[in-house]
Amino acid sequence: MTHEDLRKRIHEANIRLHEVEAKYYDRIHPDIINKHERERTVSTLKRVDKIIKRNQKKALDFGAGTGNLTGKLLHMNYEVTAVDISKEMCEILKERYKRFIDIGKLTVVHSKIEDMTFDRNQFDMVCCYSVLHHLPDYLGTVRELTSLVKKGGAIYLDLEASPFSWSESERHPTMTRVRFVSDWILNYLTRIIYTRGARVPPLDYSMSDYWNKETNHIEHDEIRNIFEEEKFDYYVREDYYLYRTKIPNPFFYAYEAICKPDMSLWIARK
Ligand SMILES: C[S@@+](CC[C@H](N)C(=O)[O-])C[C@H]1O[C@@H](n2cnc3c(N)ncnc32)[C@H](O)[C@@H]1O
Secondary structure, three states, X not given: OOHHHHHXXXXXXXXXXXXXXXXXXHHHOOOOOOHHHHHHHHHHHHHHHXXXXXXXXXXXXXXXXXXXXXXXXXXXXXXXXXXXXXXXXXXXXXXXXXXXXXXXXXXXXXXXHHHOOOOOOOEEEEEEEOOHHHOOOHHHHHHHHHOOEEXXXXXXXEEEEOHHHHOHHHOOHHHHHXXXXXXXXXXXXXXXXXXXXXXXXXXXXXXXXXXXXXXXXXXXXXXXXXXHHOOOOEEEEEEEOOOOOOOOOOHHHHHHHHOXXXXXXXXXXX
16 A cells, blocks of 8 residues: 555545544543543643743644543633544534634634644644544654744643553553453443433444554654654653543552553643
8 A cells, every 4th residue: 555545544534433423422432531531631731831931822733523622722711723634523613612713712624634734833832632643644743733833832742552552561461451341341331321322333443543553553752753853942751541431440540550551642842
């Protein structure tokens, strides 16, 4: 497969997946929509906000989806440009935050991030959550995005598998399995409650989540190299444990005590 074919297939898979997923997104993602995760992202956004210099509160949320980060940024008084490849995701986002569109605080753009042409050095914050692994050339995109950040502004990338997720020597296979199975059972129960019996069509993540596999995964060292080459004055990767359920899972704490963190985020300032 040529590079161009691969790019096309990944984009098409994302459009197809999110066309269906949009309607159920907040109900079938207890891994994202839960109290722990909400508190973690709000406090991380506040930390990013604090390190920005001369902050004029202009943000780009790419792969914005139904507005997980966008909504939080709006409530932090940011003016947000939200970009997403999925028409259905954009429609939900527009509907949900209509009042912010009406007062000029939110612009929703239905586009691939790769097709966007923004003026350089214009955003105080560029962020994405659970998006890099959906992009054909995530490193190329991160490099492009660094040019959009103002001097003193920041990039915040979150919810990507940590390097430990894929390294056999760092995992504890039994505990990983116990956690995986218990999360699955709890999420199955939650799904019955939250989807109120709705029949969610089968969803195929194989091509859309292209870089979220043992064989091809996010290379965190390459991301660090970009921040280094683009002369960001501060950059840090933080690894953490994703609390993946709405219903408390007692095995989470055992997993946390025994295993290495499963997720990573990046914060970088220009
Ligand atoms: C897992 S969802 C995350 C949504 C949101 N950021 C959140 O926090 O819930 C991934 C999102 O990325 C979008 N996406 C995938 N590829 C994209 C691309 N090339 N350009 C823009 N958006 C993209 C999808 O349509 C989807 O809404």
